[in-house]
Amino acid sequence: MTTTLDSILAGKYPAKAHARRVTEFLRARGHNAPSVLYLEAQKTRLIEDNDEPMPFRQRRPFFYLSGCLLPDSYLIYDASSDKLTLFIPPIDPESVIWSGLPMSASDALNMYDVDSVLPTTDVNASLASVAAAHGGKAVVFAIADQISETTKFEGFAESNLSVLKGAIENTRVVKDAYEVALLRKANDVSAKAHIAAIQSSRTAVNEREVEATFISTCISNGCREQSYHPVVACGESGGTLHYVRNDQGLFYPGTKQRKENILIDAGGEYRTYCADITRVIPLSGKFSRETRQIYEIVLQMQTECIAVLKEGVLWEEVHALAHRIAIRGLLALGILRGSEDELFEKRVSVAFFPHGLGHYLGMDTHDTGGNPNYEDKDTMFRYLRVRGRLPAGSVITVEPGIYFCRFIIEPFLKSPELSMYIDPNILERYWKIGGVRIEDNIHVTKDGYENLTTAPKAIEEVERLAL
CATH class of the missing domain: 3.90.230.10 (Creatinase/methionine aminopeptidase superfamily)
Known part of the structure; x- marks a missing residue:
């Protein structure tokens, strides 16, 4: 059992399979337009009246579709092209002094079950590019109250903020x-x-x-x-x-x-x-x-x-x-x-x-x-x-x-x-x-x-x- 368990866990967390399952769940409930899933990781937050970060707990919907435990990250899944893109924070020289070098894009690509890794500064440009690729007919699904103020869903036919959370929660019941x-x-x-x-x-x-x-x-x-x-x-x-x-x-x-x-x-x-x-x-x-x-x-x-x-x-x-x-x-x-x-x-x-x-x-x-x-x-x-x-x-x-x-x-x-x-x-x-x-x-x-x-x-x- 130990060998089998270790060999399974040596592989990548099956993020893309989860993204596909969530998309299938949405389609089965009548969401047939081209679908794009958008999720954000938990933000780094400081303890009140302190310069130390609060204990970090990754948002579960984000982890389910990424396998990534990095804070301040983003995720886009284009169901039509079956492409999963992870966005991670770029290097902050000020932070490196204290915490060392962060995970690189190449490291993240090797570690996570995603197709592409880009810096978080590219999120809005990538969203616009995906929307344009679908001729403005795609629907972007996201979770209300888990979207940064700077995020723009321009070019999409609709932004649906009401069903993705429930779709992920229902999909999570059956484990792989x-x-x-x-x-x-x-x-x-x-x-x-x-x-x-x-x-x-x-x-x-x-x-x-x-x-x-x-x-x-x-x-x-x-x-x-x-x-x-x-x-x-x-x-x-x-x-x-x-x-x-x-x-x-x-x-x-x-x-x-x-x-x-x-x-x-x-x-x-x-x-x-x-x-x-x-x-x-x-x-x-x-x-x-x-x-x-x-x-x-x-x-x-x-x-x-x-x-x-x-x-x-x-x-x-x-x-x-x-x-x-x-x-x-x-x-x-x-x-x-x-x-x-x-x-x-x-x-x-x-x-x-x-x-x-x-x-x-x-x-x-x-x-x-x-x-x-x-x-x-x-x-x-x-x-x-x-x-x-x-x-x-x-x-x-x-x-x-x-x-x-x-x-x-x-x-x-x-x-x-x-x-x-x-x-x-x-x-x-x-x-x-x-x-x-x-x-x-x-x-x-x-x-x-x-x-x-x-x-x-x-x-x-x-x-x-x-x-």
Whole structure:
């Protein structure tokens, strides 16, 4: 796998193939005039009241059609001639003093899947030339609010600023082999970081130490950026879905007793492509009886949901399956009471599993094209980030969880209608867990799936690493 992965990534990011796919998407929706795509990279911006640049994050639409991480660059794709032109900043002698020579046009041509590389000073002349070549009948597609004031679309029949962003976002859902390789690489590095974080928990005394180990391992292995700020939550903090403090002690205050568990939701970013992985580890080296019970339910939720994935599966049904498994598990423990069907219909399991089962993954952690409906009145599906049938080639997270968050559960306990379904006496033993979530990144194929995530999750393996 390593040789195959490295050989794929040694090639060029398939920018032209992406440009063609976006153009085909536009044509399929009635845009039949000669098409020209125009995109701009993110601009260099200075930190307010400072002469240092802000942390740079490339615009995803620009990267998708260029593979280029340079700021202040431009891109033109003429669909009729299938010509992709990249414009990069010319040499600024003042900047060279501090930063060295920038990438040259010849270097860029060798590195990126483009036909031509020109200086950014040639953008308007090139746009005018392309428009003239089409006799003024071409339509230029660009993204509103991502166009420089100096850019001129003179000579085009129309400048359409409303559809390109959506076309790119929809096209991005289905990944090609190169994109899957990038995601696999991000997962491989992140798996090393999760293992290192588990091992660091043996001696760490604060959440931030575990976070630092994760980030350091990512950087050491080629993922300088994080897909998102890591969640490192110990004890009851694990019940907060997007916990952000990462500064709490791993011991109960004033004691030498470690808290129950630590939940790590973190992933490295490799060449703009994201990993998104969650693991839960025992701070004592062994899961307590209660945590192990919940962990086994969540692992079963994930295992059975992943097993049904393939092209065309309805994501809402997979999400509902996860709730069914959670209900059966919590019934067996006595936390829930009643019949499975009644609990499902009353949406009682939402008290313990309030979020969606997963989301698309790619250049964004919560990647484009999911078509969520956050106005849904049905609490079981309101926060589902993906709706509809999964296409082959999509990459999606499968991240079921069971949480013991007082803020979420107590309204159910106080409800005259719903309190009868939860046993508060048995529930009392589980508050200390906080939450258990297990998250993997899954590539959906025509006949099934492949799991891109190799971070350990079997109970025995996690405990071995944590001891």
